Amino acid sequence: MARILIVEDDPNTLSGLIEILRDEGYETVGVKTGKEALKILENDYFDILLTDLRLPDINGLSLYEKTRTTRSGMKTIVMTAYSSVKDAVEAMKKGVYEYLTKPLNLDELFITIKKAIQESEILSENIELKKQIKKSYAFENIIGKSKVMLEIYRKIEKVAQSQSTVLIRGESGVGKELVARAIHYNSPRANKTLVEISCASLPETLLESELFGYEKGAFTGAVSRKKGRFELAEGGTIFLDEIGDISESMQTKLLRVLQEKEITHLGGTRSIPVDVRVIAATNRDLELALQQGKFREDLFFRLNVIPIFIPPLRERKDDIPLLIEYFIKKTCEENNRPIMRISEEALDLCMNYDWPGNVRELENAVENAIVLGEGDIILPEFLPLTLYSEADRNFMKNMNSHIDEDSYRKRMEFAERMILKDAIDKAGGNKSLAAKNLKISLRTMRYKIRKYNL
Ligand SMILES: Nc1ncnc2c1ncn2[C@@H]1O[C@H](COP(=O)(O)OP(=O)(O)OP(=O)(O)O)[C@@H](O)[C@H]1O
Ligand SMILES: [Mg+2]
Structure with missing residues (x-):
């Protein structure tokens, strides 16, 4: 009442x-x-x-x-x-x-x-x-409602409270960096610094001086004493990205830091204690590297106290529509454009694609489609070409298992539209020439142009 x-x-x-x-x-x-x-x-x-x-x-x-x-x-x-x-x-x-x-x-x-x-x-x-x-489909900036993602949100919340080292694994572009940030910003260290460093992007000596700092005169060019990233992260978190790419000697040095919780400047002798939480990430197959003796087992166990695995996007396709919606909104807002929506065919295409570059690839595809596209709907032709062949392969694969008349028709029409568009483009927009090249009558051409809104 x-x-x-x-x-x-x-x-x-x-x-x-x-x-x-x-x-x-x-x-x-x-x-x-x-x-x-x-x-x-x-x-x-x-x-x-x-x-x-x-x-x-x-x-x-x-x-x-x-x-x-x-x-x-x-x-x-x-x-x-x-x-x-x-x-x-x-x-x-x-x-x-x-x-x-x-x-x-x-x-x-x-x-x-x-x-x-x-x-x-x-x-x-x-x-x-x-x-x-907000609660169930997103965590910080991480979007996804698949079962695995929901589990990852729960895990982030839990591990954020602990001090243990976290090792985040997953293919390139699955969101490892996002997860690392979410852990830091939900931890008691959130008001201290999060220092991020990509271990693969620096040559070994530079990486060493970046991480551990150096004394004046430690090497040519070391004109003054410099603090390392571990010191800069004091009280906070250090995110060691692409940890699978570091050399054996770096592995040894890092192991020491994790064990002793102290560092030594290059060219220095004094040990400096550090209170830093370590989060590491890699897209490498570390088990293989262990077998081949390329990655130290003791370091692996030190890092892998709390493992988080983010599965590739193709294994959690129910996140795709939500991610697309999120990236559309984000990109349109950034470009001051009215919010677009995605056509059913374009979404189909995205759902049938395997996204080897994972969420990063999807984000780029959506961004591109919005920048290149016209009107307020994302049509299939604004999506990258790589999606088509892949989708077709998957389509053929699925065709034998379940035959659905509706999806046949959709595919046919889709393919026809693409072919027509291609022919018109190649004819420089001249529709009668395009009809001639396609060996169809002008009348049929006109009909199809209307049908497909070309
Ligand atoms: N679940 C997600 N929700 C929203 N954005 C995401 C998600 N996953 C990834 N992204 C976006 O995709 C891009 C790649 O993510 P990120 O840099 O975290 O990947 P990564 O796993 O660290 O990849 P790499 O191994 O190549 O470094 C970023 O722009 C990120 O914002
Ligand atoms: Mg990364």
Whole structure:
């Protein structure tokens, strides 16, 4: 049952309203002044505030403004004499839901209240929905609702609280860096620094001096003492990306840091204690590297205290539509364009593709399609060509297992559209020439152009 707070200084009108609205099935409370209303609102919840605009103490508009932030779900309806409609309109501009002129028309009153309640119900449903979506489909900037991703969110939350070393593994572009950041920013170290370094991008000696720092004169060019990244991350987290690419001697040095929790500057002798949480990531097959003796087993076990594996996108295809939607929104907003949507065929294509470059490849494809595309729909032809052959292969594969007339037709039409478009392009936009090259009549061509909106 919806609850209405009525504020009206005229006792007859007040008692009349209380009764009428009660008869309509609402729970009503009536007061004569703004102050009394504020007092009641401190501890009680109402769906609707129905108030006279002119009250003896504070007016209806300031009453609304005082409750706006604390009672954001409540809708305010003001009642006003015909002579002060202007004030009522002003009040609506400030966010009051509706005004009603006195003498009140009861039908209008009932309809307005009903509408206001419906809207606030929709609104609160929306807020609830948004909260749920946010909770289950995303973690920080990580998007995905597949079972594995939900498990990864839970794991991030848990491991963030511990100090243990984390090893994040997965193919290139699956989101290892995002996960590393999410762990740091959800950990008690969040207000300290997260230092990120890609171990593959630097030659060995440089990597060493970057990580551990150096003393003045440690090597040519070391004109002054410099702190290493481990020191810069003091109290925080260091993210060692592409750890599978470091040399054997670096492996030994890193192992020492993990064991002793101290570093030594290049050219220095003093040990410097460091309090740093280590997160490492790699897309390498470390088990193979272990077998081949290319990666130290003891280092592997030191790093792999908490393993997190992010599966490739092709193994969690139910994340694809959500990711596409997310990247569309992101790119359109960045480019100040109205939000586009993706056509069914284009989405089909994305779902049938294996995404060897994983989420990064998908992100690039969507970005490209938006930049290259026209209109407000992403059509298949705006997607990278690599998607087609792959999708066709998968299509052929699936064809033997289940034959679905609808998907046959879709594929045919899709292929036909592509061929027509290609022929028209090659003919420099000349449609009769394109028809001739395709050995179809101009009439058929015209028909297909209309059909496929070419
Ligand atoms: N689940 C996801 N939600 C949103 N964006 C994602 C997701 N996964 C990856 N991305 C985006 O894809 C791109 C690649 O992700 P990231 O750099 O974390 O991959 P990676 O696993 O570290 O790859 P590499 O091994 O090549 O370094 C980034 O732009 C990232 O924002
Ligand atoms: Mg990375």
